[in-house]
Structure formats: structure tokens, C-alpha cells
Amino acid sequence: MTLLSPADRIARGNAIAAEVTGVALPTPATPYEESWRDFIFAEVWSRPGLDRRARFLIAMAGAALANGSADHIDRYVRGALTSGELSLVELREAALHLAVYGGWTKGAELEAAVTRVAAALGLTAAECPPIQAGAWDPQVRSEEGAQEFINVMTFPGAPPASPYLEAIPNFVFGEMWCRPGLDQRARRWITLVGVCESGAEVPIKTHVHAAMASGNCQPDEMQEFVLQYGTQAGWPKASVVQGAVFEMTKKIAAGLPWNG
Template sequence: MPMLDPADRSQTGLDTEARSTGRDPVQPKTLLEESWRDFVWAEVWTRPGLPLRARYLVAMATAATCNLEDGQIDDFVRGALTNKELTLAELREAALHLAVYAGWGNGGRLDRAVTRVAEELGLPPAEVPPIRGEAWDPQERNDEGHAEFDKVMLFPPGPPKTPYLQGINNFVFGEMWRRRGLDEPSRRWITLVGVCESGAEIPIRSHIHAAMASGNCQPDEMLEFVLQYGTHAGWPKASRMQMVILEMIDKVAKGLPWHAPKA
């Protein structure tokens, strides 16, 4: 196998940085910055296994939740807009979705980045519908949440007996997941970042399984997701996702549920 020329690798990184961020590339001054150019940009971002739209969603969601600098979040938002992978309205929806799965503080970091970049690019405000624009019957909202949960998670929800479960049923699935301004596969990628960051066993396993069993995310894409996620969240966190994804690829292929059947 031929060796890669270091100069070509570095130039590929600079070219990819410029294309992916919508700004001029920055020559690195430290070893860490060189690793961004020569590995993150030159190798990870040029891989074909994950659609660019998904790569942006994973990158910006992970950047917002893993304490990357505001300018780095801005880079991913600007790149998504200038490359027409996401619209301003879709990015507003993405910030709301991230707030649900990673906390309103992290969703707010992404939302503020969207605002900064929109102002930088001179974009008019995005037109997005309100959370709910009309009155509703509580039972209707409950039923809509149940139906959406079943559709998204591929198993029926239990009765919402606690305030937490009511919030999941009524807002998370009854309203947020039912918003059609962001497609379901895109919501999956943001959700996966949120549950990965949580470290919570049931959400990790159930959402990874549902992402593939629904057909929204393909097994090869999920494996690429681990690499993209790991560049910002770190290899130890990504290793946990790698193990669960490999397990769920096998379960989905065999038509098995994400959990072991009850005895």
C-alpha cells in the first residue's frame, strides 16, 4: 500500500476545513491544531460513510455538549448553511431537539451559535411554527404523544404515571418529535449525541436500536457516527457506543428487540 505524502495530507486538511466551515483555513501553530488539520479534517471529514448533513448535525451537537469553543460551534453551523446541508429553520429545530436530549443549556449554546452565524451571513429570521398554535384537549395531547412514541421508538409506551413520564409523553413526543420542520433521520443523529453524553443505559440501548430498526440510520452510518462523535467527545465515550452499536446491529438483523425478553 503506498504511503501518504504528509504535505498532501496537510493540504487536504486545509482544503476540507475551508469547504466545511465556510471560512478561510487557519494554519496550525501547535501540535493539537495540527491534529485537527491532519486527522479531523483530512481523514474524518473526508470519509464517505456518513452523509455530510448527518456529519454536521453530529459535530455541532457534540461541540455544544462537550465544551468546544463557541467559534468551533459557529464553524459547523456556518458550514452547514453555506453548503446548503441545513436551512436556518432546520437549525432552529435542531437546537430545540438538542435541548430535550442534552439539556436546555446545551441547546441554548447551539441556538446562540445559529443566531451569531445568521447575523454574520445577513440572513433574515427563520419562519418556524410555534410549539403549539392552538388550544388542545389534554387527552388528545396524551394520545398524540403515545402514537408518536410508538412510531419513533418502535414499542408502545407505558402509562405516564410521574411528572417526568408526563413530560416525555406530552412534550417530547406529543409536541417536539411531531414537529415536521426537521426530518426524522436528522432528529435521530441529535438524539444519539444526547443519549451518548448521558451515559444512561436504557436511552442509549433503546435509541440506538430504534435508529436502525426504523431504517432512519444504516449500520455502516452508525459505525461512522462513532468515529465522528469520538473526535469531539473522546475515544473512551465512543468506545461505549461502539460496543452497543455492534450489539444492536446484530439484534436488528435478527429482528430482536433492544432488551432481553422478560422471563
């Protein structure tokens, strides 16, 4: 059995950390600091099963929702921008999307980080289209949102029998999911982090199933998602998600709906 070299892992962790955060990693002085270099960067971010763009989205959303320090969120934002994995427009859209699935106060954490880093990098303000540029027919928006729900979730939504249920086809799917600044696969990762943080069984299962049923995410990528998410949310929360991924992967393979 070939033994792994600590020196190789340290070098790999330092190199990947610099790429991911946009700055050189300080020499760690504690076991906790070493774990960032030797595990999170050297062993998680280096894995080939999930592209770096997806990992950035998961990490930023996870850090914001887990009450991570502003410094941690800023590092991911800086790395995403300087590496070219995400644009400023995409990050502005990511903050809006995160607000829906994690709450507007959590979306504010990512929004503030994007503002800070963009200013530090001297970037020109992102030109994002307004949420609604002109007048609209509420009924048409609701109908279009209901269809977008099917496109995203792969099954029809519930009837709009309450103000909350009305908002789902009206704003969430009638406006936000349709916005051009961020592709559906990218939105999917942010959504998954949000629903997984909620701990709510039905949203977790439906969104995990839809991620694969839609073709946005492959089963192997969902396994990588659990690990990447776990580095932000912690192992207990990730264990719940892992169970849902195992279950929904079997249903996808059998051609079954999430509750079939």
C-alpha cells in the same frame, strides 16, 4: 504497500476544513492545531460512510454538549448554512431538539451560535411555526404522543406514572418530534448525541436500536457515527457507544428487540 503522502493529507484537510467551516483554516502552529487539519478534517470528515448533513448535526450537537468553545460551534453552523446542508429553520429546530436531549442550557449554546452566525451572514429571520398555535386537548396530545413514541422508538413507551413520564408523550413526542421543520433522520442524529453524552445504558441502547430498526440509519452509518461522535466527546465515551452499536447491530440482524 503504498505510502501515504503528508502533503496530500494536508491539502485534503485544508480543502475539507474550508467547506465544513465556511472559512480557510489558519496555518497550524502546534500539534493540536495540526490534528484538526490532518485527522479530523482530512481523515474523519472525508470518510464516505456518512453524509455531510449528518456529520454537521453530530458535530454541532457534540460541540455544544461537550462544552466546546463558541468559536467551534459557530464554525460548524456557518459551514452548514453556507454549504446549504442545513437551513436556518432546520438549525432553529435543531437547537430545540438538542435542548430536550441535552438540557435547555446546552440547547442555548447552539441557539446562540445560530443567532450569531445568522446575523453575521445577514440572513432573514427563520419563520418557525409556534410550538402550539391554538387550543388543544391534553388527552389527545398524550395519545398522539404515545403513538409517535412507537413510530420513533419502534416499541411502546412506559405508562405516564410520574410528571417526567407524562412529559415524554406530551411534549417530547406529542409536540417536538412531530414538528415539520426537521426530518426524523436529522432528529435522530441529535438524539443519539444527547443520549450518548448521558452515559445511561438503557437510553443509549434503545435509541441506537431504534435508529436502525426505524430505517433512519443503517448499521454502517452507525459505525461512522461512533467515530464522528468520538471527535467531540472523546475516545472513552465513544468506546461505550461502540459497544452498544456492535450489540444492537447484531440484534437488528437477528430480528430481535433491543432487550431481546
